[in-house]
Amino acid sequence: MKTDELFGPDIDRSESDSIKWKRYKEKDILPMWVADMDFQVAPEILEAIKQRVDHGVLGYGSDNPELRQLIVKHCQHHYDWAIEPEWIVFTPGVVKGLNLARAISVNKGRPADITALPVYPHLVRHAPILKMDNHQFYAKANGDSWSLDLQAMEKILNPEVGVMLLCNPHNPIGKVYSHKELEALAKLCKKYDLLICSDDIHCDLILNGKKHIPIASLNDDAAQRSITLMAPSKTFNVPGLDMAFAIIPNIKLRTQYSKLMDGLVGHVNILGMHAAQAAFQYGEPWRLKLIEYLKGNHDLIMHRINTMPGISMREAEATYLAWLDVSKLQLDNPQRYFETFGIGMSSGSEFGDNDYVRLNFGCQRPLLNEALNRIEQAVVARIDALSE
Ligand SMILES: Cc1ncc(COP(=O)(O)O)c(C=O)c1O
Structure with missing residues (x-):
C-alpha cells in the first residue's frame, strides 16, 4: 500500500x-x-508527548491554565462561543462525562435519560448499569438528511427523565444540527427542566463547511442546564490517551460534576493533557x-x-x-x-x-x-x- x-x-x-x-x-x-x-x-503532538516522557517522572498532573486558555480561544474562534476558563473540567474521556451527567440526574431523583437513535452505543448502554431507564426516539430521515423528531421525544417524556443526551455532530448519521433545530430542542428541555448533556466529540470534524453550534451557546437558559463534552481525541487521533473536557457554565452543576468525577472516575492522563495542549496550539x-x-x-x-x-x-x-x-x-x-x-x-x-x-x-x-x-x-x- x-x-x-x-x-x-x-x-x-x-x-x-x-x-x-x-x-x-x-x-x-x-x-x-x-x-x-x-x-x-501530528508531529507537534508526538513531540509534546515525547518531551513529557523524557522528563522521566510521570506522577499525577496538576491543572493546566495554558490549556484552559487555548480551549477558551478555540471555542471563541470556531463556534463564536465565549466561555470562561473556570467552566472547563478536564475529564478522562467523553463516555465518563456522559455517565457523570446521568449520575447527576439520578442524584436529583430523576432516574431516566432520553436520547435519539440511531446513536453511539454509550449514549444508551450504561443507563441500565446505573439502574436508569433509557428512553429512545428516532432521528427521522428526511430526503437527503436527518432531523430530530421532537414530537416523538415529547410523547415519551415523563417526570422521571432528568437528562437529554445529545450527540452533535451525531454519530453515526453524521448530522450537524442547525441553530433552529437546537433552539427547538433547548426549548423542550427547558419546558421539562432537563439537564442537557451534549456529546460534541466530533465537532471539529465537519466536512461540508457548516459551523458547529454547541447547544449551550444558544442562550443563557441552555447554558445553565448544559454539560458540553469535547475532546481532541477524534480530531487529532489520540483516543487512546483518555483526555476530554466538560464545559459547564452553571457553578452548582459544575461542582456536582467535579465531586462525582473525583469519586467515580479519577484523573486525566497527563500525556493526554500535553497532547491536547499541542493539538490546540499547533494542530x-x-x-x-x-x-x-x-x-x-x-x-x-x-x-x-x-x-x-x-x-x-x-x-x-x-x-x-x-x-x-x-x-x-x-x-x-x-x-x-x-x-x-x-x-x-x-x-x-x-x-x-x-x-x-x-x-x-x-x-x-x-x-x-x-x-x-x-x-x-x-x-x-x-x-x-x-x-x-
Ligand atoms: C459520539 C462519541 N462519543 C464518545 C466517544 C468515545 O469517547 P471517549 O473515548 O473519550 O470516552 C466516541 C467514540 O467513538 C463517540 O463516537
Missing part, C-alpha cells in the same frame, strides 16, 4: 496493540469499524489537511455506494463514519455478511438500526478503495441471490 504524504508513513497497525486491527489479525478482513483513524498523529494546519483528505474519502464513498445496487448512503456532514443503508439486501446480520466478503464494519444494530452498517473511512485511500470493491462484490452477490 502506498504512503500518503499528508500523514507520514503508512504504519502497519496489525502488529500494534490496536483494538481495531487486532480483531481481524491474520484474516483477510479490512478493519473499518471502531472510531479511530489509521493516520499518524490547526494538520486538522485542515485532514478535513480535506476525509472529504475526499467521503465523496468517493458517496459516489461509489450510491451507484451500487441495494445499498445507499446519505451525506455525512461530519465525522469519518459513513452510515450505509442495506435494508434492500434483506439480511438478518448485515455486519456478518460483509465480513464474509472481507470488510469489517460496525453493526447497525449496536446503534439501534439493523438495516444499516457503519463504515469508518478514517484510513488511507487505497485501503478504502479496496473496501469499496469488496462491498460492491458483496452487494452484487446478494442482489443476484435475491433475484434467483
